[in-house]
Amino acid sequence: MEEKNISCASHEAVAASQQKHGLTRRSFLKWAGVAATVPTLGQLVACAPQAKMADTGSDDAPAPALEDEGEWKPYRCFRLNCSASCINYALVKDGQVVRVKTDDRNPDSEDMPQQRGCLRGQAKMNHVYGPDRLKYPMKRKNWEPGGDPAKINGELRGKDEWVRISWDEALDIIADELTRIIGAYGNEAVIRAGLYPNPVLTALGGSQGGCGGNSQGGWVYPSSMMTGYQNLAGYYGAYLYNDRLDILNAKLIVLDGNNPSWSALGYPNKVLLDAKRRGAKIVGINPFYNSGLGAIADEWIPIRPATDAALFIGCAYHMIENDLQDQAFLDTYTVGFDADHMSEGADPKDNFKDYVLGTYDGVPKTPEWASEICGVEPEVIRSLATDMATIKPAAIFSCSAVTRGFRGEQAAQAFFTVG
Template sequence: MADLIGKAKDYMLSRRSFLRMTATFTAGAAAAVTLPGCGLVKVDAEQAEMLANQEGKWVTSACWHNCGGRCLNKAFVVNGIVTKMKTDDTHPDSPDNPQQRSCLRGRSHRQHILGADRLKYPMKRKNWEPGGGKKELRGKDEWVRISWDEALDIVSSEIKRIKEKYGNGAFFYPSGGTEIPRVLSLYGGYTARWGLVSWGTWADVYPKITGIANNGASSGNDRFRLRDSKLIILWGANPASSSMGTPTYNFLQAKKEGVKFIVIDPLYTESARVLADEWIPIRPATDTTLILGMAHYIITNNLVDKAFLDTYCLGYDADHLPEGVDPKENFKDYVLGTFDGTPKTPEWAAEICGVSADLITKLAKEYATSKPVAVITGGAPARINNGEHFPHSLMTLAFMTGNIGVPGAGVSPNMHNSSTNAGPALVKAGGNGVPAIANPIKAKLNNLEMWQAMLDGKYTDGPGPKKDVNIQMIYHGYASDLNQRAGMMKGIEAHRKVEFVVSQNLFLNTNSRYADVVLPVSSPWESYGGTLTGNREILIYYSQVIEPLYESKSDMWIAKELGKRLGLDPQVIDPVSEEQQVYNQLAGATVMKMDASGYEKLVTFTAEDIQSLGVKGTPQTGRITYAEFKEKGIYQFPRSRGDKFEFTSFEDFLADPVGKKLATPSGKLEIYCQPLADHIEKIGFNLKSPLPKYEPSIEGYEDGVKDGYPFQLVTIHYQRRSHSTMDNVPWLREAFPQEFWINASDAAALGIKNNDIVKVTSRWGSIIRQAYVTERINVGVVAVGEGAWIEYDDAEGVDKAGATNVLNGPIPSGQGHTGHNSCNVKVEKYNKPLAPDYTWPQRIIF
């Protein structure tokens, strides 16, 4: 890794060198800027300095990628050219009223959007022909520049041909915008994709147990109530890397109030370095055993909050089960091993999870006697195969000790945009006014089965025999499904089997690389504007920053042009203008009243405002004027300690369990949860007990020991990108190398030293990477940042980029949600060099 800190210390910047450095880099040495209606144009330092001295304006720019922060970014625009950027300075920064400061990724947006590797023109694969041509060359073929007319004619003619030959079920649209799905739905429908990625098994476990119709993301405590905690346990949560914006800052305020932090994680993370009083390393996919070992200690030492369980819960013991259920099927007797002969003691748990029995005992005692305790988990521990027992057991642990519904207490996957700030939104945008178009085809392929379904022609749709499917066209919208779904090697195989693949994107990402036709789209910086939201207290209004680059077009323009060629009405595809949609979002935006009695209008619009925007609307009075909102680019709800907007989940339920009963069959929190078991059985992949139990994950710790893959892989969110977005930015690549984490003792046993190149192999594929040898990861565990763009070497049979989904297998289980962190691998030294990826040629086409 380059010594960036050393460079920064040693390099004294002149004004001219600063301008040269901060201009967008092209493939050559000169700086580059965008000119209105053009692409990137090279300028020298004199020209750059001249631009910097001209008058311009700050424009709120979209920071749209899926990191959860959605912070405030502004671009300084001079005659249509972006010369610099800044973040939130709309008010003084303070713990109670923090600025919404952007991270390194937001500050690199200029290098991203104005990158030399932007797709410039429509193009097709050289060896493509109707029906596929040389399909085996997808991902390796040359590209041929074509006109928009030719590109749209090819795509529309292939859509017509495939429909006539195979029917609408042959179209597969995995994700990425709503524009093309509107076209395909109007044209007779398409096969869609289903299954979550980020939230793991929390997605359906939480609503079934609590009756609250969300994945638990907005549950727990808001940032002020966290200061009331006595202990906060970060269980597989690393907000310093994976929840951008204010979360780590909010946790720091709790720490300053004297709150103790324990971090349970296979890695000593950035969050642990900043916050942890204690780090407990654990084996991935074994967290449920630690929870059950804690539960055993709490039960056998009379630390259970029996009054809480009797009043608010179902299924803890034999006396509190639904009518007709076998009395043996209760949680207490399962933990004690009364009927199965296996007490879930700390010693039993220690053998599996790798945490000592003494430490499990200590943790259990501290958890049960330190009320209020907040357990905040990321999605990672629940992103495991057949892992529904983890969130179920973790919530049960909170019920056993009464650590829920009390300010400062709770348990939840309080991450992403709601990390450290649970509760209902205090400000929210209105709808855009575009009516939905239903997809006539109900068939959907699961995330983890879709590639194999294309190869086999069969998919799961509930218990019983699989159903037939015949996918012959993959249409990729503005997303990265091939790169970001488990089983990427199967995905590449599927892409080389179907008759037609089309992708629309900003860059030649993995989806586009394996396509036949690629359509260049414009970014949100090049669109009219819109709204974005991050935490519950903010709403961002961004505006157009630059004109569309090169020949890029909006997703909706592409949809309408395809629709015309398919005989569809463009007015039905796009019934509401972009200007009207943004106005609808702003005019419909609401903000919580200061007396907490409900919502009121956020934005004041005068008749003159509406006329100047050229939209239809009615004047209204709101909290702030339209002009102020556009100028600031953000509305931040005013907060203070002790205000009426502090939040703790289930506080109202504890106060009135009858009048505020939950929307579960029992009206209570369900430790014994038959609806969850029924739901998973209906999906058709496997079964789950109504109780939280330990069921080893497919490709979990036990499978690795048995099958000769001794290391467990965790795939971490990584600072250089948001999932796969921005992985192509050279600045971020240099700052954050795609390293392979391995424990120092494991590395020594394999003869691996820091910076050695290693080969990592799972049952599904192999990658090579530079080793980062460290004590910051548990023994027997290895880690790689998720989201790298695959660079597969056919001759060597390895991916050089470290794309984690080469290693993760496509294993549908439970709710069908992705199990990225139950994966077994073996590691060996690789005796060939590998240049740092920031030195690799960019994917510059034309």
Template sequence: MGKILDSTIGSDISRRKFLALSAGAAALAGAGMAGCSPKKESASTVTEHTEPIDAEEGATWVTAACWHNCGGRCLNKALVKDGVVLRQKTDDTHEDSPDYPQQRACQRGRSQRMQVFGADRLKYPMKRKNWSPEEPHGELRGEDEWERISWDEAYELVATEIKKIYDEYGPESVFVLGGSELPRVFQLMGGYTPRWGQVSWGAWPDAYAMIMGSPGYSSDAPDRLTLRKQKLVILWGANPANSSAGNPTYNYLQAKKAGTKFVVIDPRYNETAEALDAQWIPIRPSTDTAMILGMINHIISQGLHDKEYLDKYCVGFDSEHMPSGEYPEYTYKPLERNEFVFASEPADPSQNFYDYVMGEGAFASEGAKTPEWASEICGVDAETIKQLAEEYATTKPATIFAGGAPARINEGECLPHAMLTLGMVCGQIGRDGASVSGTMHNSASNGGGALVSPGGAGVKVELPANPFPQKQYALNNGEMWNAILNGSHTMYKGETRDVNIQMIYQGMGGALNQRQAMTQGIEAHKKVEFVLTMNYVLNTSAKYSDVVLPVTTEWERPGTLLTGNREILIYGQHITDPLYEAKSDQEIAIGIAEKLGFKAEEVYDIDETQQLFNKLAGCTVLGSDGATKEPLLTITQDDIKEMGVTGEPQEGKITLAEFKDKGIYQVERTEGDAYTNLPFAKFIEDPEANPVATASGKFEICCQSLAGYIDHVGFSEKDPLPKYVRITEGYEDGVENDRPFQLLTQHYQRRSHHVFDNVNWLREAWPQELWINASDAAELGIENDDPVRLSSPYGSVVRPAFVTQRIMPKTIGLGEGAWAELNADGDDIAGATNTLSSPIPTGQGHTGFNSNNCIIEKYSGELDPDCEWPQRVIFE
């Protein structure tokens, strides 16, 4: 493959010739590569150079979008000649330093050209061979052959089918799994049924907002300079080295160098723990709340709790500080449901948190939540629980950064509630930057609002409102497949609604692969009359469709603006013209709309280049006072003319030409600047003058509004206190049901969720392995690389074993996002974690991915390395 790329780089070739070569190179990448070959050859597939390489004549370095949901948005530059990407590099716009770090791309961004120019790009519109509007043959979805069709035929087929479904079943029968462009057309047609439910952050969003009175569940944390002043940082179920691309791990390293101690609590000894040389405390999945309660019990028993803080800033800790009921009516506007109005009532003083955790008063019969009690559940030694409890209570300031994983379980709301209560008990929220929050993704290690922001696209066309809005009629992620199969779903407590879904549309994303109970989702896809997908590769959602329309990537569009951490804005630019017959999502939406009898301007009143200009012109940066937003870009009349758009010249901090040349604007931080983030500092300074936006105006250990909201949603119930409850598909369920292994679904360096799983460069470097503890493997007779089957009531996967001491016994680790490949026996040999997950909605409607009870056994069949599998190439 290196020779192929060498010959490509070293010669003048046509774009068509390059595509042919890149297809051949990508095909070769599927065989005999490092990570697959018994000789473990070098993973490098390009020529190594010992000296810097000058840009070739006629080639230009251009900032290329890396637009995926990895938490990074790093600087990614491509050397482009005649629309061909010869090489890639990352941030070299300034000298790297801890205070002013470069925004370096990870391995996923560096492999982007194999994604954009991959041999498996969808080249033409296509339909299933045995599908027709009259005879859909849904049972063949996922197995049928594909036929190439023209764009005009595709538009006609899709428009005819959409009209038929709207006429026969009504707009509610159209279910949108993802994407925003074609749904604009659906709104013109009379509406559609959307979906709802928190995914990445688990139970954090609504729980945090109602307990703390802030929407900042992911950003109420110290910024990266304040982080260095924290004496102790607990990373609880957080692994930014894998799941927060970019600079978070680097920022944590700077804090470690400044003297911060790090503790990682995780079922795995993860990459972040290794990088920080952190203390590792292994814990059983879904049992974190028990450990937290054990810590609080020990802190109180040792007299280390901050009684003054609890009395002044919190309600619900003891019988003297319970909610009084004398609060004004509390209105909460959830992210995805109708607003919830709560009328407070006096709380029973006997139902206070102190008595619960200490096993006194009304809770005497339940017993104290001691470290010993917690140890039996969570698997952490009682002495370790005590040691960490004392260290956290006495080390000031200390911060807890929680990943989404611990709260990404069924009935998960008690976890953030208990963790926040731990911070309150120790007075570790709002003082000296200390905090407790679900700080992950692009806010990991650097809390606070954005310092530089893009403008809006400026699309002003007014669409008819969807009469079936998300806040009332949407299907929850945990219920949607069952709703399609059985015809009803939960509206609110005691209220169900009939639904008749006959069309599934998937634009952006890959919900079939990435949501709970994928095997049930495949059944749902096979049941309906029509499935339409728009994508640039044949991912799992596209594979189970009737018509698939090829879309362009961001590299083939006019450009885009990308936000990463709070300090940067990246200008991803046009790299190459659309490949093959691919079109943008907006172009496709307009094409379908016109076949339905609408005009293009009824869908989008301005084109994508004008939208890009509006975003550029609207860019703002926070001034040095930390309060005033200023225009970022100086734009001239010549700039406007060159882009071929309409607009007005303006003055800003840098020129558009400079922004385009660098591809990034980064706010330079200095110690003591106005960009410091100190969450809740004003509330701590004067709680009467600066109440938080909870029902009581204080932090709520007894949170009646959260309990009321969850009861109102109708999936399950929650006590107003942060109690330990037995989790559905949690540790206790597995022991009782003879499925003793808990599946831990981890983010993985090979992918950004499901994106990049088709890139063989990454497949060869990071095999999709199934982590198993060495003691469990020995008991089952499993050795390293043995193929094993992991089964749940919902499906089974087969993957090679990775035998290690780096994972908790009776816990199985598997990277989420693999593209499912079901064999004749129904086993998913790719290892998609949602083959195993359960269709169970609970609490506020979040997704409980991160604990599924399974059994494991040796697999008798053969399993070739997945980087040797043929790619999903349709039409050479």
């Protein structure tokens, strides 16, 4: 699946701007510097309860320095690896990070603990100064810019050796090639890596973003379509969930493939433990049992990987069969649950309820049907469905991990429908 994300600015306006100002090395470097600020801070991720010296094991790593020789600067932990988004401090000297620590501006207390980061966050400093990281630009030895077919040696594709070039040469190549390709083929010919817009390419008129079939194609797009929330900046539910402290009010917490006590560490684990102390029942649905689930979960439901959709559909059958669903909510706020609430032009037979009951295909999606697929015992499915439908308030979490499989988007659809 591919996303076209052309800037709101018209091609004519962009062309006029380019003609007036020109895409020079200086202007490109200016934009690139702005764009690089956030990723750079995102990679300088590390934190600990007390200040620590950085030990990267690399000859290229910066030497330790005393605190009065640098400046402490705040930065947020790279949030795509974790939902905690801890605020940390980096000691910067001569443009290099030499130490990192937790945000310790406020006293540590039980009610308002310091957001101490984890060892994984601290290790990310090694990524910045690691010996395997590229430190200067390179190009294929026999490749030349300009798009001249006569200068393209197809036999060397993927085999040609890399040679180091200067930053000036690299920036000139990028600026010239972007100008040439956009001028000849339009912004649609520029494909950026990943889903999110690039400020440089947006300033030049836009580009196309690729979308894979797992995290983005399996979770982000189906989630936005299911909820009607189109802002993809809420990648991991930043704008779909309540405040993290609201989980303390939950009487039931279901973690479907979502286990922050193992993958996020730090502050999220404390919140879950506090909720458990307040009496919340915590259920972990996961093929992998670990010390994180051992610490917080009252019940572990092992499941075959990439079969979460079947589990939730089996839960839906039990809810419908026993009239446990909130029908008033479904009738008022959703589309497609039953034949009487379909979108305009849709076939009434395609509604969710009749699919689950097997009205037209003759296959009722019973807990027994789901069990054959996901490996969870039918009685466990019925118990989970009853808990989710009757214990209020409930917090039911899932994440893109469950969609990383064949037809993974169905897991996102089933999760939001049952929710």
